[in-house]
Amino acid sequence: MTNTETLTGASVGTWALDAVHSNVGFEVKYLVGNFRGQFRDIDGQLVVNDDGRAALEGSARVASVDVKDEMLAGHLQSPDFFDAERFPEITFRSGGIDVASGEIRAQGEITIKGVTKAVEISGTITPPSPDAYGKQRIGAVLSATVDRTDFGVNWNAPLPGGDQALGDEVTINAELFFTRSD
């Protein structure tokens, strides 16, 4: 058995997101730099098939958006941005992740504010590794870039020079910890 086959065999099965250690955040140009936020309430799972290809599903509760100012968090939840009442979750799914290669380059679907769009994700994924508590873990670091206006997240503010305050392009970054759940 080759090393790759060993890795694949050990990873086959269902892996649940360890939401405490994982992080799903976003980054967007604002004025003179990048502004970052994250979602505290997230969920997800990774299902690795016999052929070593994995499917990833995840969701984030919009109401759990976490930034350093409560007023801003309130605005981000409002219809001006994510509209948490009408669209309480952001969801993501992707198949075709080659776990054994250690690299992720896959097509997925992301739904924000009720709009579903194809998105390309890239990143890295680890082989299963035992933690200190007798559990196997897989880690993944992913990113994807979307145009927020494709999803109806259109808020902006004009600047004196004629530019807009907030960028359209948003990078979604996820650092995910999974533990075996089957």
Place this chain on the structure above:
Amino acid sequence: MTKILGISGSLRRDSYNTRLLEAAVQLLPEGVELELFDGLKEIPPYDEDDDVDPAPDHVARLRETIAGADAVFIATPEYNSSIPGQLKNALDWASRPLMTNSMRFKPVAVAGASTGAFGAVWSQGELRKVLAAMGARVVEAEVAVGHAPARFDGDGQLVDDDIREQLAELIQVLLAAVAERREAPTQPVAA
């Protein structure tokens, strides 16, 4: 019964914006009522030192009246290219505390009347911005009543059919937003 709270941004007795809201009352479908808020003038100036629990009486009444309504319909004049101070002041009170304010996710319609040609469009734009910042669900349709003295007769009745039609459409869009909110209830959103 669906309750719409009407707020006229003008305090004047013979206000065209108040008349516009009164005209809207006549266009309401069965099962819908529009109550005009009559306490705008009594709202004290916003002062964070006074923004305590319990809130000042007139502020508490404003917040409770908004909370008890399914939707809000604001008709605003335009003062110096913007929102009348007393209306903005009332909204500043209503917006607090932001995460639980009574306007949050509430469907809100905006219209405006002015004696000039443009029907308070700048004021309406600013009002939309303020309401959106509060977290309200501001509906897309708009009614801009320019040359207001020509649109109402001596008894204050709306006599312009085009405006009446636009007003009816705005009410329809507002009620659709109310229906959508009722039909798809989601968990309350809080911090």
